[in-house]
Amino acid sequence: MWVKLALKLFSRELRRGELNIILAAIALAVLTVFSLSSVTERIRLNIEQKSADFIAADRRLSSNHEFDPTLLEMAEQQGISTAQQMFFDSMLFANDELVLGSIKAVTEQYPLRGQMKLKDTLDAVPYELRAAPAQGEAWLSESLFYTLQLQVGDMVEIGAGHFKVSKVLVAEPDAPFFSLAGDKRVLINYQDIALTQAVQPGSRVFYRLLFSASEQQLTEYYQWLKPRLKENQNWQGIKDRQSPLGENLARSERFLLLAGLFGIMLAAVAMAVSAKRYCERQYDPVAMMKTLGGSRATIRNIFVLHLGLVTSVAVAVGLLCGYVLQDIGVSYLAKLMGAELPVSGVKPWLLAVSIGAVCALMFSLKPLLDLFDIPPLRVLRRNLGDTLALSRIHLALSISTIFALMWLFSGDIKTTGILFAATALVIAVLFLVARVIFKVSRQLGLSPGSSWSLAIATLQKRANANAVQLISFALAIKLMLFLVVLKNDLISDWQMSVPADAPNAFFININEPAVAAIGEEFKRANIKHEAFYPVFLGRVNALNGELFARRASLQEGEEVDSEAREGIGRELNLTWQADLPEGNEILEGQWFADSEELEVSVSKDAAERLELKLGDTLSFLVGTQTIDAKVSSIRKVNWDSLKPNFVMIFSPNLAGQFPVTYFTAAHLTEQDIPTISRLMQQHPTISMIDIKSRLEQAQSMIDQVSLAISFVLAIVLVSGALVLISQVQASLAERMQEMVILRTLGAKGRLIKLATLYEFLMLGGIAGMVAALVSDITLFVLQRQLFQLEGTFHPYVWLLGPAVGAMFVASIGYLLVARTMRQNTQNLLRSLA
Structure with missing residues (x-):
């Protein structure tokens, strides 16, 4: 019923x-x-x-030794696309020239993600292609063409094998962001590894498996794989990459x-x-x-x-x-x-x-x-x-x-907590402001026939309802201000964190005798470059004698062993310096003094991760040799600058103990290409790493996020208007009653219209003022806690908030009640009945 x-x-x-x-x-x-x-x-x-x-994949598995075949078999059973890679060094010989190259052998499925950038001749225009070399062919990086005096179509000896040079290798999707291997790079087919005879028992070889599938498939596969991982095997995704990307x-x-x-x-x-x-x-x-x-x-x-x-x-x-x-x-x-x-x-x-x-x-x-x-x-x-x-x-x-x-x-409880606390602050401040304003307004003593007096009286009459309205208006305005600042300021700060003149090319594997000559060439061509730094590879192995834990996968949300101390988990580019590098700032301790003891300066991020304090002893594994160094200072480093920066810098008394090469960074333009080509031919041992594509990828992310926030801002504007409409409609019946009473008492239409407009202006202005204040404080916290940016305030928001709030609330609110004000008293009474 x-x-x-x-x-x-x-x-x-x-x-x-x-x-x-x-x-x-x-x-x-x-x-x-x-x-x-x-x-x-x-x-x-x-x-x-x-x-x-x-x-070049959704995930990759790296190892220093050959993989168990069951890993590939299980991936294939679960419908996961795979590709194999093997890395090793081998001598290349052609035209009576000999050079050590970095060989990467890949299967036909490579790359699973991204594309290769290739050229058919040295002077041709680069193009992108998803493919791998055919058997018997080799793709060589441009510097190897200069070193070995090759042309496309020539033959080159790699180890004991003879290969036809069929392409100029411009870029690989999974090339390291920065690597001492440089651009003496060779790509061959995986089936041709035996042909080179370069991989023998005891050879230094690095293996990698690539995987591509849905997140669910990869997660299920990793659950099966995890207990089978060896200590020197790493499961990685893009989030694991230690790079600006x-x-x-x-x-x-x-x-x-x-x-x-x-x-x-x-x-x-x-x-x-x-x-x-x-x-x-x-x-x-x-x-x-x-x-x-x-x-x-x-x-x-x-x-x-x-x-x-x-x-x-x-x-x-x-x-x-x-x-x-x-x-x-x-x-x-x-x-x-x-x-x-x-x-x-x-x-x-x-x-x-x-x-x-x-x-x-x-x-x-x-x-x-x-x-x-x-x-x-x-x-x-x-x-x-x-x-x-x-x-x-x-x-x-x-x-x-x-x-x-x-x-x-x-x-994310942290982000939720910050935004929720900001909302609670808006509510608390608005209730306090509303009570003070409504209380003080009773003592203003405005004239009875004034529109302002009528507007203030209306605010006093609906004090509780207006407090709720203020909260709704302020929240809508706060969200709009948030998005405006996100789009116009925080996105710009993110974009500007990489300066326009930042280095976009690294020059590595520079022998000490070539440093002065290359510096002179840069000066002659007016190419802006950084200092020349000595570099060698080493791994942080222990702290005060305690070994670090095995690396865990960030991509899978894996945590390190809670019983072991967390380390860095990768080899670092190390250097020594007599002077503090430009852009670095000492936060604790002091720069190297004239001491016979070996000292090391550590970046702030690494010091926090390793829980270091001044005076601790770090052990480093360099090749097969272990060295100990005392932590003498902790530095602040701006990694986004893309200038040569180091996690660890040793005192200059380390010089001469290890063989090193030098590297520098430069900002290149299209006009510098002829100079660089000539430089590569004159100094065939050096390598250049072009990171323009990485910078373009980062810029692409920024542009996409900016567009997304523009879309969200449009949605929020519409949503805010609907919230405002629902609030005004909630008080429409009460406004109709007041209008009937005022007209009965002889109030003119102009007085009622102006009073209504002033009421909405005051509500919007107050809401906008509080929203602007709380928004800027919250944004300051978010900049420092969530985005790792320097916190700054935005004074223009303090003016924009009240102005936009007043105009936004007044325009929509007045339009909603305008129709009611145009009705005569008889129709209003009929509507109320």
């Missing part, structure tokens, strides 16, 4: 528009979450896929995460406001039902069914609109990026539906309970039940739900 009644009431309220507010709020929450999570997820996947190109990937994910959280917060605010307003509008119908004999259980069942129906309809509408919106947004972003964005999967769908359902339940629970407690006497005394309108329980429940939803979306 009650079901039939509930459906009839539901149909009537749909026609009357009673359910429009809550339906629109739930749909807004679902639309916002789906569109934002879908777009940000697709951009994140695109960034990860492009980043995976730089390791890996850091940029992590930073881009943080930006996208923030953007998604903003949408969650705004949708939740809209839902909380709308659910409360809907239940308030049902007070009179519920009182009437109870008067006519309706039981509490019947009323509860009716409105719970209404909530279920409206939630279902709203979720469907939100998903449909969100899909259309994200499709339009993704098409636009893909066009700007010049790339097809990958499909996001089911995560945005599940997230949107679950958050829509949770919002509907949690934000409606307390208002519904209040609704069921409305006394029947309300039909005679209309003020009964009004004390339920502002509930601390509802406020606490709403805040807890928003925190839970943010945490569910982000999975």
Whole structure:
């Protein structure tokens, strides 16, 4: 019986528009979450896929010895694409010239991600191709052509094998960001390894397996692989790369995460406001039902069914609109990026539906309970039940739900905590400001016929409701300011962290006699370059005699052994210096003194990771020799500058104990290419590493994140407007009553219009002022804690916040009540009845 009644009431309220507010709020929450999570997820996947190109796979497994064949067999059984690599050094001989080259043998499937950059002749235009050398062929880097005086089509001896030089190897997707191996690089087919006869028992050989598959397949494979890994085998993804590229990937994910959280917060605010307003509008119908004999259980069942129906309809509408919106947004972003964005999967769908359902339940629970407690006497005394309108329980429940939803979306308690604390600060400050302003305004003594007096009186009359409105307005404005600063300042700071004149090429394997000649050549060609640094390889092996733990995989979220001390897990480029390098700053200790004891200066990041303190003794493994050095200073290093920087720098008394080569860095332009080509021919032993493609990849990430935040900003502007609309509509009936009374007392239309405009201007200005203050403080914290940038304040936000807040709230608020103000008193009375 009650079901039939509930459906009839539901149909009537749909026609009357009673359910429009809550339906629109739930749909807004679902639309916002789906569109934002879908777009940000697709951009994140695109960034990860492009980043995976730089390791030529989704994952790779490295080893110093040959792999067990079962590793490949299991991967093939699970449908994972694989490729094999082997690295070794061998002598190359041609035209009576002999040189040591770095050989990489690959199978036909290489590369699994990314493309090779090749040239058909030395003077040809480079092109990209996903391919590997055929058997009997070799692809050589450009410097080897100069050293061996080769042309494409010539033959070259690699070890004992004869190979046809078929391509000029310009770049490989998985070439190291910086390596002492330089560009004396050779690519051959994996089946030709035996032909070279260079790999013999005891040879120094490095093996690598490449994998490409879905994240689920790779995760399942790693679970099988993990207990079978040897101590000297490393499982890696792009997040494991110790390079600016890996850091940029992590930073881009943080930006996208923030953007998604903003949408969650705004949708939740809209839902909380709308659910409360809907239940308030049902007070009179519920009182009437109870008067006519309706039981509490019947009323509860009716409105719970209404909530279920409206939630279902709203979720469907939100998903449909969100899909259309994200499709339009993704098409636009893909066009700007010049790339097809990958499909996001089911995560945005599940997230949107679950958050829509949770919002509907949690934000409606307390208002519904209040609704069921409305006394029947309300039909005679209309003020009964009004004390339920502002509930601390509802406020606490709403805040807890928003925190839970943010945490569910982000999975990051630190980021969620910072943004949630900022929101709580906004609420606390606004309640304090509202009470002070409303209290002080009573003592202003403005003239009775003034529009300002009427506006202030209206603010005083609805003090509690205005405090809630201020919070909603301020949150919407705060999110807008957040995104504006993210896009205009933080993205720019990230972009500018790599200066325009930063080095884009490294010159390595420079013998000491060639240092002066190369320096003179750079000076003559007016090429800006850094100092020449001596370099050798070494591994940090122990601290105060305690060995470090085996390296763990960051890609899989693996943690190191808690019982062992965490180390760096890779060989470092080491040097010694008499003077502190430019751009480095001593934080603790002092630079090297004239001491016979070997000392080492450590970067701040490494010192924190290794838990070092001044006076500790570090042990290094250099080749087969172990050396000990005392930590004498800790330095701050700007790695984003791309200038030659070192994790560890030894005191100059180490000079002469190990063979070294020198390296430097330079900023090259297109005009410098002839000079560099001539330099490579004159000094065939040196190698050049061109990192322009890496810098372009980092810039591509920045551009994609900037576009994503622009899209989110557009969504937030629309969502903020809808939140504002729902707040103003919540007070529309009360405004109509006031208007009837004022007109009855003889107030002119101009006075009422100006008073309404001034009221919204004050609400928007106050909300914008608080939002700007809290936003800038929160952004300062986020810069330092989340993005590892120097924290700065943004004074323009303090002016932008109140101005935008006042204009935004006043324009939308006034437009919403303008139609009501144009109605005559008779129509207003009829609408109220």
